Amino acid sequence: MISAFVVLVRIALRNLFASAINLVIGAIILFGTALVVVGGALLDSVDRAMSSSVIGSVAGHLQVYSAASRDELALYGDFGGEADLSPIQDFPKVKRALLSIEGVRKVVPMGINAALVASGNTVDLVLAELRELSNRKAKKETGLEGELEAQKQHVRQIIRVLRGDLEKSLAVMDKSAIEPEDLAALEQVSKDEFWAGFDRDPFGALEFLENRVAPQVSDADLLYLRYVGTDLGEFLRSFDRIRIVDGGPVPDGKRGFLFAKFFYEEGLKLKTARRLDKIHEALAQSGKKIAGDPVLERYVRENQSQTRDIVLQLGPEKTRLAIERLQRALLSKEQELSALLSSLFATDDSNFQERYRIFYEQVAPLLSLYRVRVGDTLTIKAFTRSGNVRSVNVKVYGTFAMEGLDKSPLAAAANLMDLMTFRDLYGFPSAETAEEISAMKAAAGAKEVDRSRAEEELFGGALVTQGSPVAIEESAVLGVRPRSRAEQLEDRVYTAEEIESGVVLNAAVLLDDAGRVPGVLRRIEELSGRERLGLKAVSWQKASGILGQMATAMKAALFFSAGIVFVIAMVIINNAMMMATLQRTQTIGTLRAIGAQRPFVLSMVLVETLVLGFLFGGGGALLGSLVMLLLGARGIPAFDDATYFFFSGPRLFPTLEVAQIAFALGIVTLVSIVSTLIPAVVATRVSPVVAMQAEE
């Protein structure tokens, strides 16, 4: 038996090198196998890299959400906004049930939503500070004069800049293109009399400035803020890929907000500084040059022309300091700050590092580089699930990064907030908020009105009281109550029970072992059915939404192209073997005549292709392994945001596993056999009579 097989292999090997077409087939098999090995290993490595990042940063191994949801959960967002999920009403019960499943380590409650946040323009920010000071003065606080004066000077500086802008506009534009009211307002607030009267009626003056002057500066940004509401303490303990970068974690049980470092840098940093960072990064990490790079050149141009952000931020004293420092650093006699800044930012490959250093050492300390600083209170306005607008104040404790995903806009754009704030924003207020609302209703005399009696209730009673205008006492409106309410919320420490016993939208489930995902998914479904939890459980891939599916799509694309290669290989192998069979009918006939049964002939043809497959497939696997070894040692750089996400970092160091080689060889074997079946069957049909026909 073995000897017969040896003969078959021997015949196969000899035939292999007898025909040139075999080498062509071999080359195709070699290429196809190498493709499967390299592609498969790469995608598996991407899968592993991505999975550890995604699992360890936000998704967990599994996610559960309400089966009644209209949309499917998409942790990284979906086309057309956030998924519409029904809330999980009784989270403690769900958590208890999930933790009872073997292999489940942690269950972290979550909710994801997004809001637009107006960052306010520079003038607004300066005026807000002035208002704050005026408020404190109105409350008889003393010793504020110096600060107040400096702030007023800052506002006057801004007004001077705006007037300068307007004059420049008038020089090039028709006067009718400029709003006369804007001009009049600017002229009014430029006058010394306006500022002499400021102390008499600070809130009147502020109102004028806020309504008539601030809107003339159009540098306010609307930021799209995506946030994950969660039990922050539990979250940070559960997800090992998250680390705090600036500030610190939100203390356990407190309300608070953590910015994703990426979002913080991209969305909230002074644009000029951000562009400098980006140029710096491109030069240092990617080895790029400014000259010839359209993006970097644009950054330089924008920095030169957009200096107003900085100019408006600086009060007179800081402006003087900045001018002095820049004159010294740039050896310039220029008196105007914006001109000095323009020449500072006129960078090229030779002077960039020096200018970058000057900016951060000399100018940046005078500026606030971020629109929102750690420790500030952030106001977020969001649509609730029912479509009303709600707004909450929440303190920013710091920033965090997701290891591996920290530069991916796809993944790192989600910020973190506590679950109580999330519920308030999402329209599921906590018990205390509900209580507060009913107290407010009672205080305002609001009562539930039956729809059918609404008209009578509202208008049927006594005549509406004639109103008369009265001056509103600003300090009273801005007074003690709302601030103390915000402070109360800020200081309040919630128990774990309070945090969990409320609405959550989804929950991350972390397991002991990633291999248990399918089993636990099944168990959750069983349990949900039995205990009527109404849960839907999905793997982290599925929960990653489009991104998870992109990985699958990439795999599909690879297998599709490998499939095409192998289909071509099949057609060619089939043809070649058919030709070879027809050329060898005499030999086959002889074998049949001297007593070879049909299976022997069948094996002969199959073994021939299998030997071909193994030789060249093995060669392809070897080639693929070498490529992977090389890639594994050098790493593959991420070239855009998407690859950064898939690689889970700036570089992917792919690995190769024996299973992948075995898989590739398995495919080659299958392709070889399938493509040789027809010629092999044809060969068995060769009659032994053929042997008797003389071959001249």
Added chain:
Amino acid sequence: MPPIVSIVDVVKEYRLGKVVVPALQGVSLEVHPGEFISVAGPSGSGKTTLLNLIGCVDTATRGQVSVGGNDTGKLSERQLTSLRLDTIGFIFQSFNLVSVLTVYQNVELPLLLARRLDSAERRGRVNGLLEQVGIASHERHRPSELSGGQRQRVAVARALVTEPKLVLADEPTANLDSATGQNIIDLMKEMNRRKGTTFIFSTHDPKVMEHANAVIRLSDGRIAGRDLPRGPAEARA
């Protein structure tokens, strides 16, 4: 002793489109063990067809062909193949060696198909035969490295290696010069004498026929006669 080949009223017709071409028309024949028989006749007389039927590589249209006591018309394709392997050896006009195998491997091949002997027994038998046919020194050569006569010696060894009762040789000397052809016939005759193997070979070379015990003459698909050949001495005279 029962005949090793028994043919009774055999008709073989080929169909070429709508035309039926008769190749054999009512042939009856008996061949006994140990005979050394020549089938003679002009081209198209049916020599090869007769050998095909005896060799079980083709079946009769009508009539009965028995080989080694088996009615071939009643055997399955698989059984016919086994019969060929166990009972019949073939020597072809064009030698039909497997070009990618060595001399030794070509001779060993039928034993591997038969799967009866272990490798030591195989080696002994193949080497013995290679000695007997005088090609032992070429056992590692490939057929392409041998002369026509040497190749046919290898073919003879291959035909005999399974120790068949019957060896069929279709024009075994047709592609050889007369001296070499003579050598091959001598070799076959020698094997016939030494082992008692029955040989049936076709030829139209009178010199080759001289060695046969009997010559069966075919003409237009019919047996025209079965006669003793003139002896070699007579032929030489």
